[in-house]
Structures are given as C-alpha cells and as structure tokens.
Amino acid sequence: MLRFLVRVPPDKRQELVQSLSSFIPEQAARPCRRLLFQELNDENLVCWMGEWRERAALDRFLSSETYRALRGAATVLGHLEEVQLVELSAEQPDA
Numbered sequence: 497m498l499r500f501l502v503r504v505p506p507d508k509r510q511e512l513v514q515s516l517s518s519f520i521p522e523q524a525a526r527p528c529r530r531l532l533f534q535e536l537n538d539e540n541l542v543c544w545m546g547e548w549r550e551r552a553a554l555d556r557f558l559s560s561e562t563y564r565a566l567r568g569a570a571t572v573l574g575h576l577e578e579v580q581l582v583e584l585s586a587e588q589p590d591a
Contacts, residue, residue, distance in 0.1 A: 497546065501541060516569060
C-alpha cells in the first residue's frame with residue numbers, strides 16, 4: 497500500500513483535493529485492488545492511499561509519469577509530510 501500525507505494551507509485545500517482526486521481512475525481502469533482517497537479530521541491534512549494486487553504493479557506505478565505528477569501536485573499545493581510504503585501480508589484463511 498502506498499500512502500501520501502499532505503499538509504495543505506486552507507486556501508489551497510480544494511485545489512489539492514481536486515488534483516489528487518484526478519489520480520483515482522474509474523473502477524474498470526484501476527490497476528490496484530483498492531484505491532482510496534480519504535480526508536482526515538484535520539482540515540489541513542489530506543491522505544491519498546492506493547493498494548496494488550502485486551508488488552510489480554506498484555513498482556511500475558512508482559516509476560510512472562502518473563506517480564511523478566501525483567507527488568508534484570502534493571508538493572506544489574502543500575507540504576508532502578509523509579510518503580509511506582506499507583507491505584501487507586497475505587490474509588490467512590479462517591481455521
């Protein structure tokens with residue numbers, strides 16, 4: 497899972513939300529199992545998350561123009577506080 501946490505000034509918040517929302521493709525075009533855009537309780541923090549089915553697909557995304565544009569939008573409109581790559585373990589079946 498890839499997670500971006502961006503601190504944004506109030507006057508740039510709407511523009512950042514619109515910009516980051518544009519990086520959420522239509523359901524049929526999604527290269528990942530789940531792509532979630534979530535605003536946190538703090539008005540000045542915006543969180544963008546994506547989860548890919550395979551590590552290779554995430555690696556392709558990380559080297560893509562789309563990823564560079566996503567980081568650019570976050571950096572230009574706010575302060576990129578955190579970029580976190582979280583490895584999720586496979587779910588264990590119930591016993």
